[in-house]
Amino acid sequence: xxxxxxxxxxxxxxxxxxLEDGATVADLGHLYPSLLALIDAGExxxxxxxxxxxxxxxxxxxxxxxxxxxxxxxxxxxxCMVYEKHLKQASEQGQKxxxxxxxxxxxxxxxxxxxxxxxxxxxSVIGTETDIEWPAYxxxxxxxxxxxxxxxxxxxxxxxxxxxxxxxxxxxxxxxSARDAxxxxxxxxxxxxxxKDFDTGNVFGPWLVTADEVGDIRDLHVxxxxxxxxxxxxxxxxxxxxxxxxxxxxxASETLYPGEVIGLGTIGDCCLLEHGRFLAPGDTIEFEVxxxxxxxxxxVRH
Numbered sequence: 001x002x003x004x005x006x007x008x009x010x011x012x013x014x015x016x017x018x019l020e021d022g023a024t025v026a027d028l029g030h031l032y033p034s035l036l037a038l039i040d041a042g043e044x045x046x047x048x049x050x051x052x053x054x055x056x057x058x059x060x061x062x063x064x065x066x067x068x069x070x071x072x073x074x075x076x077x078x079x080c081m082v083y084e085k086h087l088k089q090a091s092e093q094g095q096k097x098x099x100x101x102x103x104x105x106x107x108x109x110x111x112x113x114x115x116x117x118x119x120x121x122x123x124s125v126i127g128t129e130t131d132i133e134w135p136a137y138x139x140x141x142x143x144x145x146x147x148x149x150x151x152x153x154x155x156x157x158x159x160x161x162x163x164x165x166x167x168x169x170x171x172x173x174x175x176x177s178a179r180d181a182x183x184x185x186x187x188x189x190x191x192x193x194x195x196k197d198f199d200t201g202n203v204f205g206p207w208l209v210t211a212d213e214v215g216d217i218r219d220l221h222v223x224x225x226x227x228x229x230x231x232x233x234x235x236x237x238x239x240x241x242x243x244x245x246x247x248x249x250x251x252a253s254e255t256l257y258p259g260e261v262i263g264l265g266t267i268g269d270c271c272l273l274e275h276g277r278f279l280a281p282g283d284t285i286e287f288e289v290x291x292x293x294x295x296x297x298x299x300v301r302h
Contacts (some may be wrong), residue, residue, distance in 0.1 A: 001017060001018075001046070001049055001050070001112070001209070001210045001291075002017070002018040002023060002030065002207040002208070002209050002210075002213070003015065003016070003017055003018070003035050003038070003070055003169070003207055003208045003209075003210075004017070004018055004035075004036050004065075004205075004206070004208075005026075005034070005055060005067070005068045005069065005070050005071070005072055005127070006025065006065040006066060006067050007065070007066040007068060008029065008122070009109075010197070011069060013034060014027060014028075014029040014070060014295050015027075015028040015029060015032055015033075015034055015035040015037075015038055015100060016028055016029075016060070016063060017052060017053055018058075018062065018207055019056065019059065019093045019100060020053075020180075022062070023059075023061065023062050023063070024056075024059045024061055024062060024149035025059065025060045025062050025065060026056035026057075026058070026059055026060075026195065027051075027056070027057070027058040027059075027060060027221060027297060028048075028049060028052060028053050028137045029051075029104050030057065031048050031059075031067070031287040032048075034044065034198075034203075034207065034293075035068075035070055036071060036073075036074075036258075036259045037150055038073070039150070039168050039258045039259050040155065040258050040259070042152070042258075044284070045178055046210070049226065050231060052301075059224075060074055065246045066129070066130070066206075067127050067128050067129065067203055067205060067206055067232075068126075068209075069126055069127035069203070069207035070125040070127070070150075070171055071125070071150065071163060071204065071208070071259060071261060072125055072206060073122060073123065073125065073126070074122050074125065074150075074258065074260060074261040075257050075258070075259035075260050076119070076122060076205070076247050076256075076257055076259075076260040076261070077119065077120040077122040077125075077202065077260075077261050077262065078117050078119050078250065078260070078262045078265075079118055079119075079120050079196075079262070079263035079265070080115050080116065080246060080262065080263060080264055080265040080266060081087075081111070081116050081147070081266070082102075082115060082116075082240045082241045082242055082246070082265040083109055083115070083238055083239065083240065083268045084107070084238065084268070085121070085265050085268025085269065086252075086265070086266045086267065086268045086270065086271065088107065088198070088218040088267070089268065089273075090102055090229065090266075090271065090273050090274050091107075091177070091268070092105065092277075093273050093274060093276050094118055094179075094183055094273065096162070097140075097179075097183065098183055099153070100272060101123055106151060106164035108158075109302050111240070112254065113223075114206070114249055115136075115241040115246045115249045115250070117246075117250070117262075118191075118192060118196075120175075120196055120202060120263075121196070121197040121201065121247060122202075122261075124198060124199050124200060124201045124202050125195065125202045125203075125204060126200045126202070126203055126297075127203070127204060127205040127206065128203070128205040128206040128294075128295050128296055128297065129296055129297065130200070130297060131201045131297065131298050131299070131300045132166035132174075132203065132285075132297050132298070132299045132300070133175055133198075133300060133302070134183075134198045134281060134299060134300065134301035134302070135178050135191060135194075135198040135199075135201075137181060137194065138179075138181050138198075138279045139180050140178065140179040140180040141176065141177070141178055141179070141180075141208070141269050141278060141279045141280060141299065142174075142176070142177045142179050142272045142273050142278055143174050143176060143224070143226075143271060143272065143279065143285050143287075144174065144175040144176070144177055144223045144247065144270065144271045145171075145172070145174065145232065145266065145267055145270035145271070145287050145289075146173040146174075146263045146264055146265060146266055146267065146270075147158075147171075147172065147173065147217055147222075147236055147263075147289065147292070148163075148170065148171050148172070148204065148261050148262060148263045148264065148268075149167050149168075149169070149170050149211075149243065149261075149262050149264065150167070150168045150169055150170070150208060150259055150260070150261055151166055151167065151168065151257060151258055151259065151260040151261075151262070152166060152167060152168025152169070152172070152211075152251045152260065153165060153168075153257050153258060154166075154255060154256065154257055154297045155247075155251055155255070155256050156251050156253070156254065156255040156256070157248075157251055157252060157253065158247045158248055158251040158256070159244075159247050159248065160242075160244030160247070160248045162243060163188075163202075163243050163246075163247040163248065164211065164243075164244075166209065166246070166247060166256065166294060167211045167243070167247075168208070168256045168258070169208045169209050169210040169211050169213075169214065169299060170208070170209055170211065170214050170217060170265040170292060171204050171205060171207065171208045171209065171285050171292060172204070172205060172206070172289050172292050172293065172295040173202070173203070173204055173261075173263045174203035174204075174285065174295060174297065175202065175263060175266065176200070176201045176202070176203065177192075177195055177196060177201075177271070177273075178194065178195050178196075178198065178269055178277065179195070179197040179273055180253060181194045182194075182195025182196065183195075184200050186278070186293045200282070203208075203295060204295075205293070205295050205296055206246055206293045206294065206295055207292075207293055209291060209293075210288045211255055211291055214290065214292070217236055217243070217264070217275070218234060218235070218236055218242075219235065219236075219237070219290075220236045220289055220290045220291060221234075221235055221271065221289070221290040222225075222234060222235065222236055222267055222284070222287070222289045222290070223287070223288040223289075224270050224273075224287055225282050225285075225287075225288075226285055226286075227283055227284055228268055228283070228284075228286075231269075231272065231275065232267070232269040232270045233268055234267060234268065234270070235267075236274065238267075238268060239264070239265075246262065246264070247262075251263070279299055280299075281301035282298070282299065282300070283299045284296065284298045284299075285297050285298075285299065286295070294297040
């Protein structure tokens with residue numbers, strides 16, 4: 001199933017289900033006040049959505065809806081870095097930009113030993129076809145194409161082989177980055193903070209696809225483009241740490257809750273820094289991910 005959140009009357013947020021035709025949406029607002037509430041309901045929520053899909057009370061044309069992020073305010077936001085190619089290429093280009101080139105610099109051993117992640121701003125979330133606002137303090141803006149999972153079942157000390165039991169589904173994540181701010185602040189051995197934390201900096205969508213329809217995320221084909229020009233065309237296959245290990249590490253002596261969003265890291269080649277370039281005001285960013293849809297946003301600078 002493919003779930004959405006859309007803007008209803010007077011801007012109210014309404015949960016919906018994209019029907020099999022891919023062109024109409026079944027409104028679920030009479031069943032649950034939000035997609036988060038449906039996720040909280042567990043199997044009952046999924047069963048209610050399936051029943052509604054068979055005979056939708058209020059089908060709506062997708063083309064007439066303004067889609068928001070599937071979870072406009074997730075319970076928690078964490079983001080990993082698990083693709084070695086991205087890390088190597090971004091580090092090399094970052095060193096060139098800062099003038100601190102060190103060809104002997106290596107990825108720290110801890111990155112190979114355990115998943116590395118940070119907690120982001122869960123309030124700075126937008127969806128597809130919504131403008132990304134350029135942060136006033138930054139000059140070097142970048143996109144990052146990631147896959148994100150949503151927790152569907154509460155868990156603590158989750159065994160790697162049981163991770164699938166706790167995943168509700170997946171969606172596309174554009175982790176927008178102010179590279180000049182990020183590279184400056186992380187020299188202080190903490191962060192990222194303002195390199196990531198600004199309004200509209202976390203883009204999710206266009207919908208949230210249940211895990212049973214996605215399968216192994218490593219098999220998914222991904223494409224990133226700017227103004228129609230393909231920047232990256234690859235797959236999500238080369239993960240240093242698989243999802244089971246990520247959830248096991250995060251949930252060690254810590255409870256994960258339904259509605260948490262976990263970014264799985266920038267896929268190799270899937271940011272402009274890796275290619276030695278950056279975004280410009282007015283650029284349109286488009287991510288296409290197999291089974292997960294197309295996420296599209298324009299960058300504006302006021």
